[in-house]
Amino acid sequence: MTSSLTVRSLSVRFHLPGATVHAVSDASFAVRQGECLALVGESGCGKSVMAHALMGLLPGNATVAGSAWLRTGGAPPLDLIAAPERVLARTVRGRRIGLVPQSPAAHLTPVRTARAQLVEALRELGNPAPADELAARAGLAPAQLDRYPHQLSGGMAQRVVNAIALAGDPWLIIADEPTSGLDRPLVDATMTELRRLADDGRAVLLITHDLRAAEQVADHIAVMYASRVVSLAPAAEFFAGPRHPYAAGLLEALPSRGFTPIPGRPPELTDLPAGCAFLPRCDRSTAACSHLPEAGTEPSRVACHHPLEHHVAR
Amino acid sequence: MLRADGITVAYGRQRVLRGADLAVAPGVVTGLAGPSGCGKSTLARVLALLLRPDAGRLTVDGAEVHRWRHRASRDLRTRVALIFQQPRLAVDPRLTLREIAAEPFHATGRPPDPAAELADDLGLTSELMVRRPHEVSDGQLQRACVARALALRPRYVICDEMTTMLDASTQAHLIARLEAYRRETGAGILAITHDEELLTRWTEPSGGPTVRMS
Numbered sequence A: 001m002t003s004s005l006t007v008r009s010l011s012v013r014f015h016l017p018g019a020t021v022h023a024v025s026d027a028s029f030a031v032r033q034g035e036c037l038a039l040v041g042e043s044g045c046g047k048s049v050m051a052h053a054l055m056g057l058l059p060g061n062a063t064v065a066g067s068a069w070l071r072t073g074g075a076p077p078l079d080l081i082a083a084p085e086r087v088l089a090r091t092v093r094g095r096r097i098g099l100v101p102q103s104p105a106a107h108l109t110p111v112r113t114a115r116a117q118l119v120e121a122l123r124e125l126g127n128p129a130p131a132d133e134l135a136a137r138a139g140l141a142p143a144q145l146d147r148y149p150h151q152l153s154g155g156m157a158q159r160v161v162n163a164i165a166l167a168g169d170p171w172l173i174i175a176d177e178p179t180s181g182l183d184r185p186l187v188d189a190t191m192t193e194l195r196r197l198a199d200d201g202r203a204v205l206l207i208t209h210d211l212r213a214a215e216q217v218a219d220h221i222a223v224m225y226a227s228r229v230v231s232l233a234p235a236a237e238f239f240a241g242p243r244h245p246y247a248a249g250l251l252e253a254l255p256s257r258g259f260t261p262i263p264g265r266p267p268e269l270t271d272l273p274a275g276c277a278f279l280p281r282c283d284r285s286t287a288a289c290s291h292l293p294e295a296g297t298e299p300s301r302v303a304c305h306h307p308l309e310h311h312v313a314r
Numbered sequence B: 001m002l003r004a005d006g007i008t009v010a011y012g013r014q015r016v017l018r019g020a021d022l023a024v025a026p027g028v029v030t031g032l033a034g035p036s037g038c039g040k041s042t043l044a045r046v047l048a049l050l051l052r053p054d055a056g057r058l059t060v061d062g063a064e065v066h067r068w069r070h071r072a073s074r075d076l077r078t079r080v081a082l083i084f085q086q087p088r089l090a091v092d093p094r095l096t097l098r099e100i101a102a103e104p105f106h107a108t109g110r111p112p113d114p115a116a117e118l119a120d121d122l123g124l125t126s127e128l129m130v131r132r133p134h135e136v137s138d139g140q141l142q143r144a145c146v147a148r149a150l151a152l153r154p155r156y157v158i159c160d161e162m163t164t165m166l167d168a169s170t171q172a173h174l175i176a177r178l179e180a181y182r183r184e185t186g187a188g189i190l191a192i193t194h195d196e197e198l199l200t201r202w203t204e205p206s207g208g209p210t211v212r213m214s
Helices: A047-055 A085-092 A114-124 A131-137 A154-165 A184-199 A211-217 A235-240 A245-252 B040-047 B097-107 B113-121 B138-150 B168-185 B196-206
Strands: A004-016 A019-032 A036-040 A062-071 A097-100 A172-176 A203-208 A220-225 A228-234 B002-011 B014-024 B029-033 B055-060 B080-083 B156-160 B188-192 B210-212
Touching (some): A019 A036, A019 A047, A019 A062, A036 A047, A047 A097, A047 A203, A114 A154, A131 A154, A172 A184, A203 A211, A211 A235, A220 A235, A220 A245, A228 A235, A245 B168, B002 B040, B014 B029, B014 B055, B014 B188, B040 B080, B040 B156, B080 B138, B097 B113, B113 B138, B156 B168, B168 B196, B188 B196
Parallel strands (some): A019 A228, A097 A172, B029 B188, B029 B210, B080 B156, B156 B188
Antiparallel strands (some): A004 A019, A004 A062, A220 A228, B002 B014
């Protein structure tokens, strides 16, 4: 039986004095073994909150609704949202889900060597494998492991956090903006690494604002806008012709395409409209758009009353 | 012309720049490319009078720079603006976005009236302007940093990987805004990026040169 993560109607709210932040609203998607799903969107749209919700790492002022069923091999399914912290800490984090954090160099403890940190992860997760072997699989030489974080280049630091994320042999890797601040060759190397993990039979949930990085590895692309997943499609179909006007606008803003920004600005997550959140920036809007478009739960879907039509060979 | 000749910089025993030359002409976008770690950001800091080189000469519109950082004359210092890669590290976390965008006016004792206009132009609402950095996204914060950089109408704007952290639409928006500023004022822009596609798109309209470091 293949392992999978199925997220259904996931919502996250943060309660601030005088305001409620709608960080994630009614999100549904699935990731299976051997696949990479990229969750793309601009900064502040709720992508990282999604990762933290799945790992049970949200702060105390957050309320979470919905479900996220984690099915690992023959083990009984586990709802990550309802599971108590003890279960998440002992059986999920590091063991079934590994997190590749944002800005790897900053994530490592500066006063300890990469080896000390990898050995600690292996010991805590009860993995008897030698650190050198795991590091070699991530593309690191034993001598490089003995360096302190400030002695590592960006690419090496990336491989160290990859190795630590794999220390407990998780089948699902959540990579939260793993490439922000890296230059193109390092982005390419990181993406190749993530693809290899998926091809090895793991699953990868890649959270990124970088469409070109997503294009390199993803099997499916989910686009988030103002806390909602507005479009989900196979990668090839998406890049050939995105159906949601926001997704089309994002692609058209790439320097390799039109290099034209989407007019207007995204709404505040504390003050979302009742209807489609993209309405004020959309040139296809009609009266129908004041009602929230249904996204449905099909593997390929678009939450829009007037999606773009493309003649794509399926 | 903002011109650097034979710039050499070492951090301790490690030499990052060895006799680097670069000229940023007014009115065009000059590209600067090179792999990470080749000294692009160090050169940017020298050009913005924020780092004194160990050797070499920097001239701003013909005037040679002898003093750096806070010792540089206000006139020279405000002629070059720098926009950093990571907006979060480039702002005082205690200030609101309005205060951040108005900082140059306070620092030079001028009335901050144009700050609001600049901010509005960059897509920052009055509701956003009262927030502090931790309450806004990277894209929103970088918009405030661009407003801050353009506040005193600099002759030269150095953009050091300004959009690496941002989504495609915000990137296109900020660059379009800088291009409008260049056309309006004839300022010289130095576009530092390792993204070749972006570099081509950014330098093409003004026909500026691209310098490659290694």
